[in-house]
Amino acid sequence: MELFFLLLLIALMAGALGSGYPVAFALPGSAILTIGIAALSGYLFAGSTDAFFSHGGPSQWLSAGVTNFRGVYWEAERDTLIAIPLFVFMGIMLQRSKIAEDLLVTMAQLFGPIPGGLGISVVFVGALLAATTGIVGATVVAMGLISLPAMLRSNYSPSLATGTIAASGTLGQIIPPSIVLIILADQLASAVDQAGSLRQALYKESTGEITMPSDFAVTSTSAGEMFLGAFLPGLVLVGLYMLFIMGFAILNPKSAPAVRMEGKFDGAFLVKVIITLVPPLALIFLVLGSIIAGVATVNQAGAIGAIGAMIMAGYRLREGEKGTYSPAILAILALLGLAVLLSFYDINIKRIHTSQDVTGVVLALIAVSLLLIAVFWSGWRTFKIQDTLRGVMVETAKTSSLVFIILLGAAMLTSAFRAFGGEELVKDFLQGLPGGFWMQFLIVMLVIFVLGFFLDFIEIAVVVVPIVAPILLADPSANVTAVWLGVMIGLNIQTSFLTPPFGFALFYLRGVAPATVKTIAMYKGVIAFILLQLLALGIVGFYPQLVNYLPNRSSLLSETAPPPQNPRMQYCLENYVAEEFAKNGETILAAVKRAQALDLSYLPEDLREELTESFAKAEASLGLMGEITAAEKAVAAAAGDYRPLHVLVRGIERDIRRVDTAIADLEVIVRRSGEGQIYSAERGERAAARIEALKEDRAVLAAQIPAEWDEKHTTFAKIQTSENRARMTYRRNADDAYEPVVEAVNVIASTDALAALETDLRGLEQELQSLEPAAFVDRVTDVRALFGDVEGASDIRSGVNAARTAMRSSSPDKEKALASIREAIAEFEAAMLWRRRAQGELLPQLNAYNEAISGTIGLRGQPRLPREQALYVASCNASHRDISLSF
Structure with missing residues (x-):
């Protein structure tokens, strides 16, 4: 019966969405109706409202809904979502103030004389608008109104023109700052917790060990890391678009001709380009640069973007009048003054000790006051001119409310889906597929791609991701990071704006395109760009470094970087040290020999003995690293024959655990059946019969485990243990070799x-x-x-x-x-x-x-990684490492 109500839930949701009923109410409505019908049916036919629920009942589902409501609206810790209205405000303000329009016109004039230049300018401006607005509808409409007529007048192919505009308008979904990335980061944060529990349970069941090594834990993500991770893939997609347009123009010049600009490329035009291009680029630098540099959180960067957009709107709305740029100039001078003051003074109002400190604080207060004047001045302009501020605030409130209501509805739908055992069914289906993680991943991505034909990105992100992400993240064979998975899903979701019949970018463009442009031409135009998006998806899938490197680099070079003894770094640190030993081992050994020859006779006995022992251990470190390398090669050699057997047996054991879980659930029904119990005696008898059948299935599965499994598993485990022991021995030895040296230097100094x-x-x-x-x-x-x-x-x-x-x-x-x-x-x-x-x-x-x-043997003893080693570790950890043989 649980399966029946699960199908009913999906049917109600699909019917509501297909009928055009608002998504914000279709998702929770279908959940409420299905939960209510199931509870009523259980009460009428089985005497219990919980009878037809796989997990808990309506009371547990209601509790989960209240928890999700509190999580979205009341918990300050879940502050990732605060960035959504800030970035929405920024995007709508830039669009309403016609800054986006200025960009399109100016870039079209700049690139027009190049074959395919108009198309390239649309892609370029689409990327800039994506990094400043992130609002797909506004971007597509703006470019459709301004660029499409110009492209058609210049004899551009209607298919190429509409495809370029529609595809470029969707770049805001993957180029940060992006609402999609913020929502994905929020959804993946809870998915990581579930995946961590699943992997911990798998490790315990596979090895019998209670505690899993922390370097096997699932890597979490945040909105800031998602922004960093999506930056390079976004540039890859922009590059593919531009290369395609250039190639199309070369092969078919009549469909993408060069366009001569009316006017001259003189100093006045250069000033216009600078005034049009520099402010948005500066805003991008302030927003993304502050996140990348670790200066600001995503929420703080969103506030910077909102204020910057309002200041830009303040001068654009009064273009051509006296004092147009006064607020912007005042804001720039105030920011420059603050930068200068921070370089000369330690400005902290809680640490005022000298007259110089007082001077610094007073000057900083003056600069901040000037900045606030500039902000309020610009805000007053946007409020008075064309009622811009009010319109932007209303649109921001509408868009943000829509996102939050959908989040709540999706949380209710997901809770209902889990209540009827849907999550377990999905998990069993995915894990039962041949081919392991990559087959599971391909199926999930295919489902998301198909759903993009019918659903908006928010529904996909908040309904599908919480169900499939924990399963994919928990798999140790790929050991993917959450940020990589999020960016891959984000790239896939981006296609939902282009795929017919419900591609929203196509609808936006259709609404502003002239009647001479046929809808079928628009559909033809986006096909190439959909294929380019899929190509970008494949590139990022094969090269996860494109996603993982920047977040790793930012983390390891920041002021809050984890110490070198962090367990997640050890594998890559040891690879680095091994390479350094191979290149410079003789030099390092010579330094150790010189240290052993030092006269320590006059030192206190304890200090002398510690130093002498540390020099000996430093010399031994080179040999111990050689043991790690040899053990690693031994594991790699043994893994070739062992891996197929390991995959086979772990798959059988997974099926056995699934049967055991079903038996345990049925045993509960048997115990609670009979007169006066929750379940009827007839249902108890059916459950008992089912238990006997499952026990037979379990015996059949257990018989499929090869007889040589125990012996081969024990042999491989010993080889693997030797590697782990070699690594632990090296780490202890390196610590003992370096700590006395640091202590002695500090004492003498x-x-x-x-x-x-x-x-x-x-x-x-x-x-x-x-x-x-x-x-x-x-x-x-x-x-x-x-x-x-x-x-x-x-x-x-x-x-x-x-x-x-x-x-x-x-x-x-x-x-x-x-x-x-x-x-x-x-x-x-x-x-x-x-x-x-x-x-x-x-x-x-x-x-x-x-x-x-210090850069090799003493690396673990440093307070933080030096830049060279940090960059190496960031690059090393950017690749996914298969750890399945440890499970």
Whole structure:
């Protein structure tokens, strides 16, 4: 019966959408009706409202709906969605103020004289508008009104012209900032949590280990990472469009001729190009650049974009009048002033200590005040001129409300889908496909592509992604990142705007295209661009580095970069060190030999032993890295024969677990059937019979496991364990080889700081005699704190502390305190002897040694990755690594 209600849910949703009923109400409406019918049927025919639900019942579904409602509207932690109205505002403001129109006209004049130049200019402007507006409808309509007549007058092929405009208008869905990417990031955030639980459960079932290594965890994503990940694929798509138009113009010049501009390419035209092009480019730089540089979050960047768009609209709406650019110039001067002030002053109102700090804060307040004046000035212009601000606010509210209502409705639909076991059916279907992850992925992408013929991008993103993303992300064989999956889905969803019969970009263009342009010509025109989008999808699929590299690079070079000991970095770090050992191993080994020859005889025994042992371990590190390389090759050699058997057995075990789950569910029905129970006795009997049949199926499945499985699995596990052990041994050895060196350098480098405390230390003898016990305790406490700040002064500090303890007792003992002080002084004098010598002889040698090994053996001991190593790790982690043999 659960399957019946699941089909009813899908039928109601499809019928509502097909009839033209608003999506925002079709999704939750179909869920509410199906849940209500199922609950009523269960009550009437089985005596329980929960009878026909796979998981829980109507009460659990209602609870899930309330949770989703709170998650969208009330939880501040889910602030990713705040960026949606900000970017919508930015896009509509730029479109209403006709800045988009200026871009189209100017770029068409600039590129027109080139064969296919008008088409290239449309693609170029489409990419710029995508990076500033992201609103497909506004972009297609604007380009259709302005560019299409010009292209047709210039004898462009109607199919090429309409296809170029429609395809370029959809670039806003993949080039950031994009509403699609924000919604996908929000949906994938919860999908990652589910996928992590699924992978953890799979690891436990496969290996018996309770805890999964953290480097096997599913990689999450955020809106900022989605923006970074989609940037290069978006440029690839733009490049493909331009290459196609250029090739078309070369092969068929009559269908894409060059167009001579009316006027001259003189200084006035150059000024016009600069004024038209620079502000949008500057806005793109501020919005995307602030995210890429880690200066601003996506929400903050959205606010920057909204304010920047309003300032640009403020001068565009008063074009040609006196003082047109005054607010914009004032804003630029204020921003430049803030930049200069930040380079000269540490501006923090909570840390004002000197008159210079006061000056910096006052000047910053003046600059901020000027910026606010410019913003309010521009806002007043947009409010008074053509009622622009009000119109933009109303459209922003409508668009944002539509998105949020669809999100709520989709959450209700997804909860109902899961309540009837739909998610399990999808999971079982996908995992039962031959070919593993890539077959599952191709099927999912094909389904999304087909759904794009009928559904808008929001419905696809919020209905399909939560169901399929956890399954795909949990698969360890591909081990894809969430940002890669999101960008791939985003590229696929983009085709929904072009695919007939319900391609929205085609509808927008049809509404503004002249009657001479036939609809069939528009359909023909988009076919090539749909194929180009599919080609881009294939390129990004084969080269995940296009997506993963920029987010990795940004993360590893940011101020909040994870430390080098982060488990996710170790595999790539060890690859880097292995390559460095192969190239520069002799140089590194020579540095270690020189360090072993240093005279350490005058150092304290513990420091001398630690350094001597660290040099030995540094020498051993090269050999241990060789063991890792050998173990890795052994695993690769054994994996060839083992992998097919592993895939076969894990597939059988997955089927067995599925049968076990079904048996467990049926056993619940058996226990709760009979007179006075939830289920009838007849249903209990049917469930018991079904259990017996499933047990027979289970026995058949278990018999299919090859007899040699246990032996081969044990053999391979030993080889794999050897590699893991070699890696762990190297990491411990490298840490032990580097930490004493850093400690010794810090101790010797603090010699002058220790010497500066001599007066305070020796003065304690006299102060012991002259001060009252309580006053002496306060004084010695201060001195103790001073020695606590000096590296390697713990013995001296202990002596000072002993004096403090002697004087804090109920009967202060001055003699004991004096003895402790003198002991501390003796420790101080001894320490200064060897420290001064080490400062002159040993410190330069240790610094040179540290420099020689810090980028390899000592890499894990750095506070953060150096730039060279960070870029290597970013590139290495950008590829997907198969970890399925560990499961």
